[in-house]
Amino acid sequence: MNQTELFEIRMSDVSETSLLTLYCHALESQSSDPIISDPKAVEIMRAMNQELSKSKKRLHRKMVKGKIDKRMVVHIAIRAKRYDEYVTEFLKSSPEGVVVNIGCGLDSRFSRIDNGRVRFYDLDLPDVIGIKRRFLEETDRYHLIPSSVLDYDWMEPLLRRCGGPFLFVAEGVFMYLHREDVKSLVLELQSRFPGSELVCEVVNDLWLKGALKGIVNFKMRKELHLGKDATFHFGIKGSREMEKWNPGITFLDDWSYFDSKEEKLGWLRLMGRVGLFRKTQWTVHYRLNQP
Template identity: 25%
Template sequence: MTKEQINLGAVQETLLIPLYYRSLEAKSEHPRIDAHYDVDLINKIDYDFSKYNGKMSIEGCIVRSIILDREVNKYLNDHPDCVVLNFGCGLCTRTKRIDIKNSTWYNIDLPDAIELRNKLVDKQDNCYNIGKSMLDETWANDVKVKPGQDVLVIVEGVFMYLTEEEIRTFINIIKKNYRKVFALFEINHTIFANNTKFHDSVKKTNATFKWGIKHGKDLENITSGVKYFEEWNYFDLYENQGMLFNVFSKIGYVKNLSYKIASYEITSE
């Protein structure tokens, strides 16, 4: 079988990191997510994944999947006919792991990432791929939302590579096109902004962290129309990181440095 060569931009290349780590989880003795599909994808790609061996990142990618799978499931149970906008989708395989009900999914990412996704990920009913930047407001022209239909926005593994102004632009695009959405965003701490060298996996790429906030609620200060609900800290689900890690994770300041998934409501003005 001829494997797919990888030719991605610096940030887009990072989509391979969570894919690889999910595939490792699938091969573990007691996998916490059903990631067998990710193993199949890895086997189709010609790439040196061995450079990615960060223990914290492996755990972080799995915990992120656990939290988002759970929260997306909750939303779909309450809004089974919703539209899901999955930004920076890369090779996300969430729709292969969960029951998407009667929802319609739009996977949105830069053109080279979507080109790779189209080659590797099997087509699925009610799931569509859009090859545009999340900052290009014309992506909304490719999305069909019925009057009164609920909208869920997911952004994982993306905001840290954007500037605050770019995140403001994105949120304003959402506000311009939708009266109200429920959003799940991955949030990283300000300490990591411009400190990519401290990340055990992303430092092995040419991508750069640009943004962070200390608390999920701080996103309300970026632009109007953003209402914070709650957040889920990765530290709460980390496993097998050692006794010292477990001790430090109980310290509030240290724990707050962890990545989080935060939920929001974004409303038009």
């Protein structure tokens, strides 16, 4: 197996996607007029550069040289900023609310949104959390959960410790899971955390079949140089699709990169006017009420 080892931790192909988003946050932070400011990402990137400079992988060599497609850097930064806003909006009405960042990667959202009262949980696979622990310390309000989101044992301690209200965010995660797993996770969240909110990124299921799937895989392998297990499995047709999974799941709003007014998006902002493009990869916000 051609797996990456970082800080003596072996990473899976899917976990490795967290490196790309980290580099996007850090590179954008260092650019002029940055979309997000994330000194922690810059610090982690610098330490990571030393580790990755030993690697022969193309992806790693490109990252160390800061050679990541500028459009991707802008997209990922716009997404991070929008997810920060979702959290900040939630905290306006629930300042002591509980935020669970599902598939958090090496992102440092807590430091970007901390209002001094939020209780924040970063959840990711044990390899990613193992690396994250080197850079971020747990406190009474900031916690790391080394677990697959699909191993529901992580839910019980959270319920014991916190009364809510709960916001779950899954930025760039659900597409890597299988449909039946995403569905059963959402139903589990609904049943154990009734009244909670879920903000999750989704892809259009058109991209999971035939020639379009070929394009996605080409991009993942040949342009991003990610391993073969980093591939999309889950998609939906429209924002209201999850409402059909169970009564009580309520669509609140959705958001696409192309809705952004960021100057750096350039002419791509025009894509927001074309429904098909707007709904290629986008974000949906639900409330998970009791059925």
